Amino acid sequence: xxxxxxxxxxxxxxxxxxxxxxxxxxxxxxxxxxxxxxxxxxxxxxxxxxxxxxxxxxxxxxxxxxxxxxxxxxxxxxxxxxxxxxxxxxxxxxxxxxxxxxxxxxxxxxxxxxxxxxxxxxxxxxxxxxxxxxxxxxxxxxxxxxxxxxxxxxxxxxxxxxxxxxxxxxxxxxxxxxxxxxxxxxxxxxxxxxxxxxxxxxxxxxxxxxxxxxxxxxxxxxxxxxxxxxxxxxxxxxxxxxxxxxxxxxxxxxxxxxxxxxxxxxxxxxxxxxxxxxxxxxxxxxxxxxxxxxxxxxxxxxxxxxxxxxxxxxxxxxxxxxxxxxxxxxxxxxxxxxxxxxxxxxxxxxxxxxxxxxxxxxxxxxxxxxxxxxxxxxxxxxxxxxxxxxxxxxxxxxxxxxxxxxxxxxxxxxxxxxxxxxxxxxxxxxxxxxxxxxxxxxxxxxxxxxxxxxxxxxxxxxxxxxxxxxxxxxxxxxxxxxxxxxxxxxxxxxxxxxxxxxxxxxx
Numbered sequence: 001x002x003x004x005x006x007x008x009x010x011x012x013x014x015x016x017x018x019x020x021x022x023x024x025x026x027x028x029x030x031x032x033x034x035x036x037x038x039x040x041x042x043x044x045x046x047x048x049x050x051x052x053x054x055x056x057x058x059x060x061x062x063x064x065x066x067x068x069x070x071x072x073x074x075x076x077x078x079x080x081x082x083x084x085x086x087x088x089x090x091x092x093x094x095x096x097x098x099x100x101x102x103x104x105x106x107x108x109x110x111x112x113x114x115x116x117x118x119x120x121x122x123x124x125x126x127x128x129x130x131x132x133x134x135x136x137x138x139x140x141x142x143x144x145x146x147x148x149x150x151x152x153x154x155x156x157x158x159x160x161x162x163x164x165x166x167x168x169x170x171x172x173x174x175x176x177x178x179x180x181x182x183x184x185x186x187x188x189x190x191x192x193x194x195x196x197x198x199x200x201x202x203x204x205x206x207x208x209x210x211x212x213x214x215x216x217x218x219x220x221x222x223x224x225x226x227x228x229x230x231x232x233x234x235x236x237x238x239x240x241x242x243x244x245x246x247x248x249x250x251x252x253x254x255x256x257x258x259x260x261x262x263x264x265x266x267x268x269x270x271x272x273x274x275x276x277x278x279x280x281x282x283x284x285x286x287x288x289x290x291x292x293x294x295x296x297x298x299x300x301x302x303x304x305x306x307x308x309x310x311x312x313x314x315x316x317x318x319x320x321x322x323x324x325x326x327x328x329x330x331x332x333x334x335x336x337x338x339x340x341x342x343x344x345x346x347x348x349x350x351x352x353x354x355x356x357x358x359x360x361x362x363x364x365x366x367x368x369x370x371x372x373x374x375x376x377x378x379x380x381x382x383x384x385x386x387x388x389x390x391x392x393x394x395x396x397x398x399x400x401x402x403x404x405x406x407x408x409x410x411x412x413x414x415x416x417x418x419x420x421x422x423x424x425x426x427x428x429x430x431x432x433x434x435x436x437x438x439x440x441x442x443x444x445x446x447x448x449x450x451x452x453x454x455x456x457x458x459x460x461x462x463x464x465x466x467x468x469x470x471x472x473x474x475x476x477x478x479x480x481x482x483x484x485x486x487x488x489x490x491x492x493x494x495x496x497x498x499x500x501x502x503x504x505x506x507x
Contacts, residue, residue, distance in 0.1 A: 002026055003048070003079075003160055003191065008057035010043050010215075017043045019215040020057070025160065030182065030192040032206035032223065035235055036424035037394035038382065040215040041195050042084065045162050048193075049081035050074035072101065078159035082152075082166050084195075084395075084422060085335050086145050090138035095120035097137055098152040123151045128177045142333050143169040143287060150178065154185075161185075164195045168422050169333070171287035179205050197424050199228045211235055236426040256312075257444035258327070258413045260298070263306035267293040268468040271306070275413070275444050280435060282447045282455045285465035286488050292332065294465070295417045295448045299329040310413055323356045328411035330402055332418040332448070334395065338402045345386040345393065345401060346372055352405040375404025380430065396427035403434065414438065417448045432457050452481045466490040 003025050010018040018040045025031045035041050047054045050068030058065050061077060068074040071081070088097045095117040104112040104119075120133040129147050137145060146169045153161050167175045182192060182205060194206055202209065203223055210220040211234045218234050255277040263271040268290035275281050285291045297304040300315070300322040308315045310325045331337040340348055349372045354363075372386050379400040383393055390398060399419065406414060416435065420428045435458050439445055449455055455462055456479055464472045464487040472487040486492060 002060075002062055004060040004063075005044070005048060006058050006060065008044060008047060009055045010040070010047060010052075011055045017215050018047070018054075021212065021215070021217045023210060023217070025191045025193055027159065027189040027191050028186050029208060030186055030194055030206045032202040032209040033193050033195045033212070034202065034209055034231060035212035035218075036426050037396035038214075039212040039235070039424075041212055042164055043215075044212070045081060045164065045193065045195070048074070049079055049162060051081075075102075075156070075158075078157070079162070080153040080156070080158045080160070081162040082149050082164060084164040084168070086142075086149060088137050088145055088148060090136070092137060093117075093133070094124075094131060094135050094137060094140075094148055095133040097148060098123075098133075098155050100152075102156065120151070120155065123155050127151055127154070127181060129174065142336070143171065143174065146170055147174060154181065158190065160191045160193070162193045162195075165197070165422050166194075167196065167198065167201060173287075175201070197422065197428075199232065199425075202231075203228065213237055232425050235424070257310070258446070259309045261307045261309075263294070263297065263304055263308070265290075265293055265297050265302060265304040268297070268465070270469060273463060273470070273473075275446060277444055278439050278442050279461070280439050280445045280447055280459050282449060282459035282462040283465060284449055284452075284455060284462060284484065284488065285471075288467065289465035289488070290468035291448055291465050292417070295329075295332070295415060295446075298446065299327060299415055320355055323352070323409065323411070326410075326412045327415065328352070328406035328409055328413070329415040330399075330406060330417065330419050332421060334398055334402070334422070339390045339398055341389070341391055343390060344388060345383055345390050348390045348401050349375055349386075349404050350408065352409045356409045371408050372404075375401070375407060378407070379404055379434070396423050399423060399427070399431070403431075412442070413444045413446070415446045415448070418450070419447070420449075420451075420454060428454075452479075452484055455479065455484075464488055466493070 005021065005023040008018055008021045008023070009016070021040070021044060023044065033041050033045070046052060048059060050071045050073050053067065060066065066077060068077070089100070098120045099116045104116050106112045117133045124131050124133060127147065127150070131140070131144055131147060137148065140148070146166065150166055167178065170178070186192065194202070196202055206223050208220065208222055209226070209231060211218040211231065213235060256274045257277045258275040261272050271294060273281070283291050283294065293302060296302045298308065300317065300319045310327055313325065315322055315325050315327070340351070346368050350368050353371060375381065376383065381400045381404065382397050390401060393401065419431055423431065435445055435447065447455070447459060460476055462474045462479055462484065463470055464474065464484060466488060467490065471490060471492070474483070
């Protein structure tokens with residue numbers, strides 16, 4: 001099946017989100033759709049998936065014009081859309097989410113729950129993931145929810161699958177499994193539109209590429225004919241030389257800003273480290289390493305034993321007390337943990353201030369506007385009316401609002417948990433520069449990340465976790481991808497075990 005979009009225009013009031021774009025994907029092709037946040041990628045795909053109609057232009061399937069009145073109509077034509085934001089019902093079971101609005105029924109009209117659970121389990125098993133189709137979605141980890149979204153798309157026969165940032169929360173093993181399935185389906189003639197900010201993934205899985213910028217088509221071609229630098233420069237509209245930097249360790253002296261001693265929790269144990277004033281200390285590890293839970297514990301989100309000290313004062317109690325101690329956290333999974341969907345941009349910017357520094361009984365609109373304007377200028381937030389919902393912003397600009405929220409508290413210790421998750425290349429570099437600038441101004445930063453290039457760009461030291469314990473701490477001069485993977489997988493421990501076994505045999 002050849003899917004074509006011709007001269008697509010999408011207007012939201014006076015804003016033109018997509019401007020006369022031509023786009024096509026063939027059967028058995030994996031095409032990478034690239035662009036910064038706000039470039040029009042998701043909007044274009046929402047038109048193709050029937051979420052809303054185009055202002056102008058048409059969609060053709062095998063040369064015949066079609067018009068989808070809703071997403072179900074697009075599904076009936078073999079088009080499936082795996083959205084970047086999770087669209088699951090937490091109070092339903094896995095199989096119920098996978099069959100939502102397309103349930104199987106018995107001859108008497110009742111739901112065929114047994115058959116739906118069986119088929120859902122088959123798809124999950126084919127994906128090589130251990131998820132019980134009878135489990136409640138609210139009990140799953142974020143990565144597991146992402147896999148359920150993908151499994152839902154694979155449950156029904158389809159000709160075209162649109163994937164918008166499908167690997168954001170996945171481990172390397174899950175990504176490898178996903179790519180195996182994609183290649184198998186490609187051989188069967190299924191086409192894919194793959195949206196991702198992760199360039200290595202694009203160059204590993206995609207056959208062709210299309211780049212959008214500011215709602216316009218910038219370029220397209222075969223992946224084999226370009227490199228990452230060329231594609232990135234097409235996306236951001238400038239030379240990457242402007243964003244290149246060689247970070248030198250920023251901390252000096254022995255002043256300790258934040259310290260953990262013998263920290264233990266459900267997924268980690270015996271964690272001890274010291275963060276120096278002006279230092280960027282990174283934490284990394286595989287999905288089972290316990291780093292997500294450790295990040296939460298350092299902000300008082302989950303219980304732990306051991307001691308935490310900020311500026312030599314022990315921290316205990318609620319998250320608010322941690323905030324008042326001068327600790328801030330930019331959390332992972334923006335939608336679920338970082339933004340308040342029901343509040344506007346103003347309030348999302350100011351809520352950190354409300355909880356730490358505000359002494360007045362009533363909120364001053366003038367002061368709230370001043371805080372917002374300060375962060376808008378400092379972080380280059382692209383937003384129209386700040387009284388609009390936070391969800392009206394692109395993912396990158398939502399993340400900047402969260403950053404601005406914590407900068408307004410004056411916190412001296414900042415925890416960044418996957419701060420560039422789902423962020424475009426240009427905004428990533430802005431965040432890297434911000435981290436370095438904050439460190440040079442004396443802020444102390446804990447960076448949790450699974451991306452080696454990110455750690456290498458900004459970190460002074462890196463703590464590598466394996467099965468809930470610190471396996472290795474590397475200075476900047478020692479950081480390289482091979483060693484970081486070596487320690488992340490615990491290969492050094494396996495070698496030690498093997499060596500001990502040989503010694504015992506020798507005795």
